[in-house]
Structures are given as structure tokens and as C-alpha cells.
Amino acid sequence: MQQLLRVQNFCVSMDGFGAGEHQSLERPFGHADPGDLVSWAGATASWPGRTDAGGTRGLDDYFTRDFTHNIGAEIMGRNKFGPQRGPWQDHEWRGWWGDEPPFHTPVFVMTHHTRPSFTLSDTTFHFVDGEPADVLEQAREAARGKDVRLGGGATTIREFLDADLVDTMHVAVSQVRLGSGVRLWKSPDELLDRFHQEVVPSPSGVTHHLFWRR
């Protein structure tokens, strides 16, 4: 069985930004309002953060409930883990994801500043310095035959796209413009030489872009 590298539920603005500028501890998405980008997912029954029995079970729910399906590891950029830059000043603060991170697998955080691995609930964070292909090899081994999720942010996804390592990608485009920030693409058409694409408008207002290798 082929082990895929999959981008899932990555949210961008109409103008192609995955986050705004000036990320900080208080504002993980910088000047962007995260609700504008991710509220479609939060409304679904299968949203990992949901604590009640409600939520929609239409098209958008297929995307949120696919989040864990056959995923054995995640790769993320350092800015998805936290706002610190450069050498780690504070090992006590253990990321934006709380005591029960939604990953439930090994997570490989890409950084030039490594630090010891640690485990929160059933998620273990590893901090790795290396080229995308090297990190992917480590993640594949940790995934034990399952697929690897490429969790973002936009800069990290770009690095793996540029290295031609991404197999499938689901990007949810919201009806908001950010004007500036961390860019995934100028246009999804950039990918059409290498990927099949389907564009699926959801009744919720978000548009799902699905890519898989040609």
C-alpha cells in the first residue's frame, strides 16, 4: 500500500493566504480573524474540537471526518506549533494545542532549533531539522504504513510542493480577502501542470479545492 503525503482541510483566503501578518501568542493567525477561515469546519459534527452532539453532517463534514482517516503521522512547520522564533527561550510552553492535541499521532515539527521530544496525551511532538524529503522519510517510518498529513502552514506546504512530495491536497477557500500574509498560492492554477483538480462549492460558502497527482 502506497503511503501518501496528504494536505487536509488547509484553509486559505480568496487571495491565497493561509494566515495574516504579525503572528503572536495571542493571535496565531496574525491580523487575520481565524473564524473567517475555519468557521466552515467548526460548524461540522466531526470537527475535532467539538464538545457537544450537534453540528452539520453535509458536504463539509466529509472533509472534517476524513482528518484522521488512515493518518499515521503529521508534519508541521514551527509556526503551527507556536509563535516563538530563533532559539527556544521557553521549554515550558508546549505549543498552541493544549493538553489534548487533536493529532493523536507522532507530529514532526520542522525547525532549525531542535529540542527534546515530549508527549501530550496520545500525541508526541518531535522537533526535526532537515530537508523536506528527510523529514518525510522520518514521518513515513513513524506512520507505520499509514499516510502522512502535511499540516501546514502555507510556507511549509510550499516547501513540500516545490520538492514535489505532495500526493493529495484539500484546500478550503473562504470568501474573505486578507490582502497580505503567509501565501499558499497566487492562483490554484499554478498547480495544474502536476495535479488533477476539482473545485467543489459547498452550501456553507467555502469552496473546496481537491488536488491529486497526474
Next chain:
Amino acid sequence: MQQLLRVQNFCVSMDGFGAGEHQSLERPFGHADPGDLVSWAGATASWPGRTDAGGTRGLDDYFTRDFTHNIGAEIMGRNKFGPQRGPWQDHEWRGWWGDEPPFHTPVFVMTHHTRPSFTLSDTTFHFVDGEPADVLEQAREAARGKDVRLGGGATTIREFLDADLVDTMHVAVSQVRLGSGVRLWKSPDELLDRFHQEVVPSPSGVTHHLFWRR
């Protein structure tokens, strides 16, 4: 965690039939060409019957790869198991599903003519006579906390809809007319008093109808 009763990937014609007339051993869908109804699913990477590494990974693939997700048992009508009617004449023939059935869970076949359970690979078929609510109770217990798939055919789904036992339903409507056969609905609008609905056209030509309880 709520245990849902879910209809998944049930295929009907534009005029609402899940199969044609005159079902037989050679023609499980009667006068209907099954390719007209199910080819959208067969084209996807996650189709359970796929034996090569190809297939599409767009919208339709989300539906086929959800087939096993959190499913712990299936309920099906006798006509989905085989073409025999009345008392069993032939216990040797063990259904249309081959030595490796795609269910991988207990399967409850509804029939007034019970027979001993048997196992093929990791699928065990049980033959049960009872009202929909009773059969669902057995299937829920066998599913050990997971959801139960209501596999069809159309007559069986109607029985569970009429008993108000269905929680979610995905029906794929193909662009073919059958004129007659086993009917699921005259119009999906019949369900709107009890269910939310989303209608999602797929680039493949099939239209996905998604229902969940109000």
C-alpha cells in the same frame, strides 16, 4: 458517543430507482445496467473492489473512502445478499459477495427465512427475522459502539425511513432513467420535513444528496 444508522453510497437513477425489475443470479440489478448506477464509485481510488493503484482522488473518493469509517456492522435486505426468494433451497451458495466480502464487519441480512450464520474472511453474515427496530438493536450491539451502515436495497431503506430510524443518508443520483424497478423515492423532497439536505453535483456527473436529521 451516539451510534448512528447511516446510508452510504446508495446509488439510484434520476427517477429514483435503486435497481431494475427481474433481479436474477446473473443480473443482481435486474434490467438495469449496474455500471450506469455505480461507475462513479468504481472510478475512485478508494473503491473497495479496486485491485490496482490508480483511481481518482477528487470529491467522489471522499464518499467511497468513508465507506468503512467508524462502521461496526451492516444491515441489508435479503435481495442484496442474493436472488433467492422464499425458503432457502441452496445453503451452499453463500451470496453475491465472494470469498472476501467488502464489509469486514458483522452483516445482518433481513429475511423471514432464517438460516445459520456463517463467516467469509472477516465478514460474518447473520440471518434475522424481525422489525427494523429489533434488527437495528442487534446490529448496534454487534457494532460495539460504532455506527451501523444500512446497506440497502431500496425497499429495506424505505422500511427504516418509514420507522424513522435513519440518522444520515448519502444517495448518489446518476444521470440515467430506469422507468421501473425498486423505488427509493419519487422525489428526495419527500424527506425534507425530517432531514436537512445538501445537493452536491460532482464533476463525474453523479449528484450526491446528503441528508441528516433535523
